[in-house]
Amino acid sequence: xxxxxxxxxxxxxxxxxxxxxxxxxxxxxxxxxxxxxxxxxxxxxxxxxxxxxxxxxxxxxxxxxxxxxxxxxxxxxxxxxxxxxxxxxxxxxxxxxxxxxxxxxxxxxxxxxxxxxxxxxxxxxxxxxxxxxxxxxxxxxxxxxxxxxxxxxxxxxxxxxxxxxxxxxxxxxxxxxxxxxxxxxxxxxxxxxxxxxxxxxxxxxxxxxxxxxxxxxxxxxxxxxxxxxxxxxxxxxxxxxxxxxxxxxxxxxxxxxxxxxxxxxxxxxxxxxxxxxxxxxxxxxxxxxxxxxxxxxxxxxxxxxxxxxxxxxxxxxxxxxxxxxxxxxxxxxxxxxxxxxxxxxxxxxxxxxxxxxxxxxxxxxxx
Ligand SMILES: Nc1ncnc2c1ncn2[C@@H]1O[C@H](COP(=O)(O)OP(=O)(O)O)[C@@H](O)[C@H]1O
Ligand SMILES: N[C@@H](CCC(=O)OP(=O)(O)O)C(=O)O
Numbered sequence: 001x002x003x004x005x006x007x008x009x010x011x012x013x014x015x016x017x018x019x020x021x022x023x024x025x026x027x028x029x030x031x032x033x034x035x036x037x038x039x040x041x042x043x044x045x046x047x048x049x050x051x052x053x054x055x056x057x058x059x060x061x062x063x064x065x066x067x068x069x070x071x072x073x074x075x076x077x078x079x080x081x082x083x084x085x086x087x088x089x090x091x092x093x094x095x096x097x098x099x100x101x102x103x104x105x106x107x108x109x110x111x112x113x114x115x116x117x118x119x120x121x122x123x124x125x126x127x128x129x130x131x132x133x134x135x136x137x138x139x140x141x142x143x144x145x146x147x148x149x150x151x152x153x154x155x156x157x158x159x160x161x162x163x164x165x166x167x168x169x170x171x172x173x174x175x176x177x178x179x180x181x182x183x184x185x186x187x188x189x190x191x192x193x194x195x196x197x198x199x200x201x202x203x204x205x206x207x208x209x210x211x212x213x214x215x216x217x218x219x220x221x222x223x224x225x226x227x228x229x230x231x232x233x234x235x236x237x238x239x240x241x242x243x244x245x246x247x248x249x250x251x252x253x254x255x256x257x258x259x260x261x262x263x264x265x266x267x268x269x270x271x272x273x274x275x276x277x278x279x280x281x282x283x284x285x286x287x288x289x290x291x292x293x294x295x296x297x298x299x300x301x302x303x304x305x306x307x308x309x310x311x312x313x314x315x316x317x318x319x320x321x322x323x324x325x326x327x328x329x330x331x332x333x334x335x336x337x338x339x340x341x342x343x344x345x346x347x348x349x350x351x352x353x354x355x356x357x358x359x360x361x362x363x364x365x366x367x
Contacts, residue, residue, distance in 0.1 A: 004248025020055025079137035148212035168236030173252030228261035277306025326364035
């Protein structure tokens with residue numbers, strides 16, 4: 001097996017309407033086989049996959065009377081019909097469970113909902129379920145929309161702490177001009193940075209089925225790249241391209257991350273968030289964080305200072321020494337009650353158990 005150049009562990013793979021429903025009416029599995037094989041191959045290597053799938057509007061189009069231009073309510077009705085069709089289509093390809101997650105822009109912007117999304121995704125992945133995400137078109141008005149699922153996929157990659165974003169479409173990658181209208185268009189194998197001039201090469205969608213064209217894919221890649229996530233934009237029907245990605249090789253267009261995920265996260269936790277309180281830990285917990293990169297369990301907490309909510313940033317201290325900063329899974333009031341306890345006792349003491357850990361290792365940086 002060739003050596004992996006671009007090793008990854010958790011991927012968000014986005015599939016556009018152009019592949020779910022190439023003729024814009026109903027959906028078929030035939031164009032999704034290469035993507036399904038990629039997902040199965042990745043899972044066999046113990047890698048984690050989240051699928052962001054468009055296509056509900058196109059898949060439900062033939063069930064709703066319409067004429068151009070489509071009204072928002074018309075598209076929403078089509079999406080409501082098409083969403084179940086699209087999910088059933090994916091489920092046919094896999095013999096492991098799939099989970100449906102429908103999100104709006106507001107859900108990601110709200111701290112409480114953001115945490116719930118993050119925790120649900122984590123739980124699904126830990127249980128070997130394939131999360132399939134789409135925009136919740138029924139409740140998304142034009143103002144509340146992500147606008148396109150490329151942008152949604154980048155947001156999901158951030159929430160899920162993914163290291164890689166794969167955007168599958170109906171062309172081989174990013175070209176220096178739209179390959180559909182320019183026969184001399186050249187494929188760009190690697191973009192070290194997305195600048196204004198890169199964005200200027202990208203046109204909108206010409207398929208009549210997709211929404212954002214190449215522009216929204218590059219904008220999504222730009223967001224991911226700034227947070228340390230690499231992006232591949234490739235043809236979702238190209239078996240070889242997806243097999244190469246599954247092996248850790250490049251395919252289509254690779255957009256390089258601007259920094260490592262660890263430094264993006266460290267920077268964010270250290271400089272962008274103000275700690276709302278302090279958690280004092282014992283030596284044993286400090287060793288577990290430092291030596292094993294473990295999560296912080298309530299058992300290792302000996303004191304809680306300040307008032308904070310679940311999801312707030314907190315400083316983690318060993319005596320007077322600041323050793324880490326992270327996002328607390330529990331509020332200060334809850335931590336006061338469960339500090340020093342074994343995680344199994346959380347539900348008995350609080351009446352519920354959000355998580356076994358007080359600070360998850362994904363939400364923690366050592367200082
Ligand atoms: N510079 C470019 N490179 C590649 N594709 C481009 C470019 N500019 C515009 N496109 C168009 O973007 C389309 C893919 O976007 P879109 O139709 O929104 O697909 P999806 O449904 O997969 O999101 C391609 O079919 C292509 O015509
Ligand atoms: N939520 C919509 C997705 C719209 C969208 O962004 O489509 P696309 O450009 O094909 O990824 C649907 O499922 O039809």
